[in-house]
Amino acid sequence: MRYFLLGWLLISHAAWAKPKPKPDLGTHLQPTLFAVTMVMIHDVVNPPAASRFYTYCLLGAHEITAQRNAGIVSPSSFVREFKALDLPASEPYNYQIAALYCILETGRQLIPSGHLLEAEQTKLLGQLKKEGYGDPVLQASVAVAQAVARQIVGYAASDNYRKLSARLRYRPTKSDGSWYPTPPAYIEAIEPHWRTVRPMVIDSCTQFKPLPPVPFSKDSSSAFFKLAYDVYQTGNTLTDEQRFIASYWDCNPFAVNTSGHMAIGFKKISPGGHWMNITSIATARAKLPFDKTILVHSLVAMTLLDSFISCWDEKYRSNRVRPETVINRYINVHWQPLLQTPPFPEYTSGHSVISTAVAELLSYLIGDTFAFTDNTEILFELPEREFKSFRQAASEAAISRLYGGIHYRDAIVNGQAQGKAIGEFVVARLKKLGVAPVL
Structure with missing residues (x-):
């Protein structure tokens, strides 16, 4: 009995002394x-x-x-x-x-x-x-x-990037169809020379040029005027769900509220930051090991950068006027969009390009029917939102810009096509390198 107890104590001590797994x-x-x-x-x-x-x-x-x-x-x-x-x-x-x-x-x-x-x-x-x-x-x-x-x-x-500040300051033209700073803060153009930044995976900023935008026209029967009126009419008939979707995907770091002569800035997450957090949510839910989690985050970040380079190349080439400016000039001088208009040209929709590109990448790496709960906007007092797939989230992010009154429909649709092409290109490069889905 004495030997049994001694053996039991030795075994127990060994178990207690074993370091806890980190x-x-x-x-x-x-x-x-x-x-x-x-x-x-x-x-x-x-x-x-x-x-x-x-x-x-x-x-x-x-x-x-x-x-x-x-x-x-x-x-x-x-x-x-x-x-x-x-x-x-x-x-x-x-x-x-x-x-x-x-x-x-x-x-x-x-x-x-x-x-x-x-x-x-x-x-x-x-x-x-x-x-x-x-x-x-x-x-x-x-x-x-x-x-x-x-x-x-x-x-x-x-x-x-360091050369951007040394370039000539961007001066907006005053032609009817060209972008011009918008209220309430009339912020000057953001990153007009971003196309010159070196991309990570794509060959050049012009590799994925979208279809040209619908030409500007004041004619009320023109295709452009119909696009502007679509934004106006949509903004005037928004459902509660559409208002929420627009706010959920706002992601505008430049939001400014005015009260009399006072302007108050509100700091928000960037659209890329929203997708980086979605990536963190998805990799955690998928229980990916550390190394694969790093890989997925890195590839998403690169895709975001290349998507912005491609999108910003088109923005300052087409230099298209924002809906708010057109509607105030030719339809209703008192109309305001639900969201504040971002300080750069309209075409193509940045949300549409980057969201679609990242969704293509994540759909390949993690799955095209991967459901997740996005809690990114809790920080800004918005509730969690359920999505059945990355593509569903990207599609909602894209259409949110019409609900917000800051993009014409062709900028959204053609932006999605531009983003899809970028995402497919990145995925094709990964496949060629033997990178398989991580889940």
Whole structure:
């Protein structure tokens, strides 16, 4: 009996002494990316620039992961002008910790108020220490992350972004069919030279030029005037559901409310930020492992950046006037859209292009009937919304711009076609590289 008790005590002690398994590091990814998003909201980063920051923040994490997991395609195999980075191939660093920290470190260096991410870096390391990671591993992982972030920032410096501010200031023309700043803030054109930024996967900004827009006309029987009247009539007969959909997908970082002589700005998430959060929601629901989750987020960010480059190329080529301007001039001087008109030309619809492109990518990677609950807008006091697929969400995002009174129908339809072509191109490149669906 004495030997039995001794044996039982030894076995029990061994079981008690066994270290607890560490939590999956994937649980840290969404809050890490959300921290980056919150800094961009703080800075009122415009939608194209936000897509660039997401892309570079994830590019280093993607490369770190790919170098330690042969099943993850390296961005050096398909991203323009990007070379494989020189990284240590052995311990003591943890590559997943390095990838997480690299997201924050890259954001810290690139985003204007990136210094705000230092508190998030400290918080992340504190949590990881509580989870059982020792100082040697954490310090080595941070060193790798910092080295990679420096290389990513160096790569980013060659994408022409820094040259944008040196270009001639955009001056809107006053012709009837051309875009002109809109009320209430009359903000000047946002990123008129974005087409010059280097894309990630597509060949050039002009590779996916959409069909030309319907030509401007004051004639009440013309196709253009009918498009304008469609926006006007839709705005005057909105259902409660349509109003909600428009507000749900507003994602306007430039919203301004006026009261007398006072103007108050409201900071909101960018459309790309909304889709990055949808990606986090979907990968968490699919219970993807850390490495695949990094891959999906990185590919979504690249697709967003390329979609904005393609869309903005068309916006400042066609330079089409917004519905609000046309309706106030020729239909009803007192009419206002439900949503504030964004400060850039109308054609094509940015929401339609980027949402459709990302939906094509996510439908391939995760599934075309993948249902999810989107809680992105809870931050802005809007309820969760259920979607049966990524394409359904993208379709709703696109039509929301008509409900909001800020886009003509052809900008939405042709924007969807433009986005679909971009998404299909990215998917085709991935298939050629042997990237299979992750779920």
